[in-house]
Amino acid sequence: MSSRATTATNASSDADRASLHSSLAADAPSWPRIVVALIAFVILAPLALSGTTVEYAFMSFINQPAQQNALLDYFMNAFSYQKLITGVPLVAAICAIWCMPSMIARRGDILICTIAAFVTSLVSRVMQIFIPANPRPLQDEVLGMTPPFNISPEFHDLTSFPSDHAAVFIGLGYVVWRFCRPLGVLAIVFAVLVSFSRVYMGFHFATDVIAGGILSVVVIELALLTPFRRIGAWLTGFSRTHPQWFYPVAFMACYAIATLMEEPRELLSGLAAMI
Amino acid sequence: MSSTPLQHVGHQSGRSALRESVVALIALLLVITTTLITFIMPLGMEEQAMLAINQMARESPLFDYIMHVLSYQNLISGVGLVAGLWALWFMPSLMPRRAELLTCSVAAFCSAALSRIMQQLTPPHPRPLQDEALNMTPPAGVDAQTLHDFSSFPSDHGAVYIGLAWVIWRMHRKLGMAAIAFAVLLCFTRIYLGFHFITDIIGGGALAILTVQIALLTPFQRIGGWFAGFSQTAPHWFYPLAFIACYGIATLVEELRQLASGLLRFIL
Numbered sequence: 414m415s416s417r418a419t420t421a422t423n424a425s426s427d428a429d430r431a432s433l434h435s436s437l438a439a440d441a442p443s444w445p446r447i448v449v450a451l452i453a454f455v456i457l458a459p460l461a462l463s464g465t466t467v468e469y470a471f472m473s474f475i476n477q478p479a480q481q482n483a484l485l486d487y488f489m490n491a492f493s494y495q496k497l498i499t500g501v502p503l504v505a506a507i508c509a510i511w512c513m514p515s516m517i518a519r520r521g522d523i524l525i526c527t528i529a530a531f532v533t534s535l536v537s538r539v540m541q542i543f544i545p546a547n548p549r550p551l552q553d554e555v556l557g558m559t560p561p562f563n564i565s566p567e568f569h570d571l572t573s574f575p576s577d578h579a580a581v582f583i584g585l586g587y588v589v590w591r592f593c594r595p596l597g598v599l600a601i602v603f604a605v606l607v608s609f610s611r612v613y614m615g616f617h618f619a620t621d622v623i624a625g626g627i628l629s630v631v632v633i634e635l636a637l638l639t640p641f642r643r644i645g646a647w648l649t650g651f652s653r654t655h656p657q658w659f660y661p662v663a664f665m666a667c668y669a670i671a672t673l674m675e676e677p678r679e680l681l682s683g684l685a686a687m688i
Numbered sequence: 689m690s691s692t693p694l695q696h697v698g699h700q701s702g703r704s705a706l707r708e709s710v711v712a713l714i715a716l717l718l719v720i721t722t723t724l725i726t727f728i729m730p731l732g733m734e735e736q737a738m739l740a741i742n743q744m745a746r747e748s749p750l751f752d753y754i755m756h757v758l759s760y761q762n763l764i765s766g767v768g769l770v771a772g773l774w775a776l777w778f779m780p781s782l783m784p785r786r787a788e789l790l791t792c793s794v795a796a797f798c799s800a801a802l803s804r805i806m807q808q809l810t811p812p813h814p815r816p817l818q819d820e821a822l823n824m825t826p827p828a829g830v831d832a833q834t835l836h837d838f839s840s841f842p843s844d845h846g847a848v849y850i851g852l853a854w855v856i857w858r859m860h861r862k863l864g865m866a867a868i869a870f871a872v873l874l875c876f877t878r879i880y881l882g883f884h885f886i887t888d889i890i891g892g893g894a895l896a897i898l899t900v901q902i903a904l905l906t907p908f909q910r911i912g913g914w915f916a917g918f919s920q921t922a923p924h925w926f927y928p929l930a931f932i933a934c935y936g937i938a939t940l941v942e943e944l945r946q947l948a949s950g951l952l953r954f955i956l
Contacts, residue, residue, distance in 0.1 A: 656778035
């Protein structure tokens, strides 16, 4: 008796192998998108870092409702820090496409692209180290923002560009869109709205969010290069042969991605502080 | 694979049903006993045990930090236990018992909600950190005024951790032993940090076990079977919702509670 799980979501082993081979041939990075995204990023970055009039005008415009409606400020604040209403629904959308019967052959790609969406936040963090310090809107004296109600920002860095939250959220939305257009449109719209709650709260400029999104498109498309796709396929193999190991680990990884690994980061910095 | 309500409950012989009832009765007795101890006759033995544990406080900053981190970081507490549930869900040998797993897991979480309700309905009972008679030394990094709840009894974290560990143990002995050991460790951190008395934890845990045993009754198992059926017929709906639910269970719906209490402040 085969030890493989035989749920309705898994085809027989021969069909799996065949569809894996066909899927390995069926997907590839979209080089036009990568090129356009890189060009856009290169144009955007100096504009974002130098603080243009358009940018400041936009921020002042968005800042107008601040401190006028406590309920609005409350919701914006909630969307800026709560994971249950931001990262969690986006990761749930990834779970949905993973489980779609039509997507079974493409699970390897879904997996590696989701990992890539998270990796974008790391890329973004690394970039923040090398990019000259640029204050967040709330810290920017030239802008003179009115902080929304109950804002208690804890900024441990002076790097607003690019936004790692936007990178992951828009990245996850992009992954969903890539594999399932209808759900993906919802996901991207949701991701953009959520990212803009952070703009409203003064954590990021609009260009930081756009840059994060562009970055994630580049990283996710690059994840479809064959070496990475092979990794995705290999990991996905475990979901068929050892689901009782794969899925608990996947759940923990999904929690980590949905929370942008805040807890491990806190843990590590706390330990570092003791040493 | 058929999606009819699973028949495993019918597999239970009279002897097994008796054993489940006995477990439920013992759990109920523990709940009653700990309630009495908490509100009517505090045990001197418990106070001594709490103070003995408190001796370790502030001796090692690293130990205090690890205890603190285990008590509030979800990734290394609740998420670990819920991951155990997923391991069981996808174990080929346990597939016929998926309805039971689902129903009992939901029950374990509900016991945490029940604990919260009990906390609000019973007379205020200060946490060890705030108990002047006990005069605890707060471990490093713990603010004696952190917790604003009315009552420390019973412990909702204890309920969820012990409840989930009990569910896992019922389905798979080996994984269950690891889960129970882990749950005990997590509960110990909350005692060490002064959030709960030992009887709070035992009471919460017993409440959880009682709730899980009640969830073994056929009506609840039928509901669980109906939901489990969706995992076969509409997995692309079931699993995203299950992920959201599991996030909630692993975090004891902290964020939802925060959101709700924030909104209530606006309405009232």
